[in-house]
Amino acid sequence: MSTLPPAVLGLAAGVVMLLFVIGLVTYVTLLERKFAARMQSRIGPYRVGWHGILQPIADAVKLMMKEDIVPREADKRVFNLAPVIFLVPCLLIFATIPFAPGLGVADLNIGILFFLAVSSMEIVGLFMAGWSSNNKYALISAMRAVNQIISYDLPFLLAALIPVILTGSLRLSDIAVAQDGLWFIAYPVLGQLGFLAFVVASVAAENRVPFDILEAESELVAGFRVEYSGMKFALIQLGEYAHVLGTSFLGALLFLGAWAGPGPEWLGPVWFLLKALGMFMLITWIRWSFIRIRVDQILQISWKLLLPLTMLLVIATSIVVVWRSGPGV
């Protein structure tokens, strides 16, 4: 192992990570479908494999075999590029997440900054898709997307800053280690409010119901991806679920103590995965119980409620940290 140059090691880690993420993303769709089905007193996927266990694979194969349609009047280069531009940031966010001490692709010293910066870049691909499709539904959806993601990235970022301030480091593994004794969600008042703001902002940043105005299918049919079919559609779907999952991992890391849990140390990644899936289920639960709200209401919630709240929380957290670190600092 030690004879290999670091670049090869990094590449290998990246490939393993990518395969892991794609596999996981494929199967959380099944989890969501089963969970939603139970909520709606249905059974959900059942026919493909035992209890529908092969359903995600069947879905992927089906999408691959579909005809890939590019509208005649579309801006073809942008149209073809958009799913990739959309997908790459969604997968890239997994790069900085440490799944256990030392187990991750790149434990950057500005890990959380990287995560937030990259995750908000998906809007570029999204807008490209909406604009190049040459479809009015897609255009309106793209405009809504820009509107919404700008409004919700700020509270999302501020909510994610709370654990950062409590830890005093931007490195994700440091934040995880800092929760050894007390998970940040258990931190009095600040932790709970921060977590709440984080969940709301992440649901909005992920375009999930009740904030799914950009794919609002009763108004805009399928929003920015209305013209996409086949594998390109699959890439967009993959990107969306990867984003949701990545945010769930981040939430589990920032507020739920990452790999901390009972049992031997090697169980750490399992705990982390379970917590992230718990976050994912929470978002799914919200998704399948609320109805969508209007664009103007979404913006009002963001600018009038969520942003001031998270700003106050950040200020309060800073005061608490300074106060606890004692005089003379």
Added chain:
Amino acid sequence: MASEHVPLVVKHIDYTGAERLTMNMGPQHPSAHGVFRAILTLEGETVVGVDAVIGYLHRCHEKLAETLAYVQYPSIASKTDYVAAMSSELAYVMAAERLAKIDVPKRAQYLRVLVGELQRVASHCLWLGTWCMDMGGALGGGATIFLYCIRERELVLDLFESLTGARLLYGFHQVGGVRYDMPDNWASECRSTVDLIEKRVLEYEEMLEGNAFFMMRTKGVGVISRELALDVGISGPLLRASGVDCDLRRLAPYSSYEDFEFRVPVETAGDCFARYKVRMVEFRESIRIVRQILDGLPEGPISSRPGVKAVAQVRVPKGEMYARVEGPRGEVGCYLVGDGGPRPYRMKWRGASFSNLAVLPHIIPGHSVADVVAIMGSVDPVFGEVDR
């Protein structure tokens, strides 16, 4: 190929003045409720103009009625408003009965009311589900409540199936009475079904009204003023939500409605939430009527005429008659001109959805695109009835 990189969207935006976008909603659209086409003119997200286009589901019902005998048409009448087939069947046979001065036995009248009220429950279930799905997304909470509502509607359809053999289009009514009597145990099944639905309706109410997002989406949205409601001629829950106490079951009782005790809900706000409220009360009142019928169903024949043996069996004298019933969507009217033969000379439907739809261009402008689907859903149009 030169135009390959020119985004066409630019052509539709008028850069010289106000930026307006024309958007087509329907006839193939997830929230078109059938085949409704609304040509929306947008300024940003705000709708400034709406052009409603109907006629995609026209099936020549009125012409067809001239070629079918009085014993044949009731089962076709159910295909006008296919979500509430019982009410349109009833309107047709009532017009023929009044014209021919045919008496209907008390038991048949009660059975007609019974199926009419069960139909109202089923229709409102479908309305609530689809409306919430319009607002809530097929991949979201809207789908959840839709499936809950469909589950309850299914129970009513099961009752209809064991009563008439059909789940959607029944052919239950016939001139002079009804075609089927209640099978054994049907009454007790019906009773337990309405008990269950009453409980579930309470659950929906708690689920929706405890949800701030639902209130935000429906309160103050799509207000129909009392004056507008009267001018346009809407009826049913829409009219009652705008503060007009008008229910044909109370104003012009037919089929022994005067025997039953029920409340006619009236709201004054005129918005989507008021329409929701009216229908939620109607759920309960319908169930109340169903219980009263099951308690006091008189014995006797179910039809004043013998069973159908020949097409020309029912003859209606020369004359004309308008009969109207309160369907789940409002006044369903049937205007019949008889010429003494076994077929009507002319027939005209007054569809509740058709008249209710006329209010849309008055209330939609000024709302956002998202509200358009909420308003359209709250009007509860059924396009079989609009286009006939």
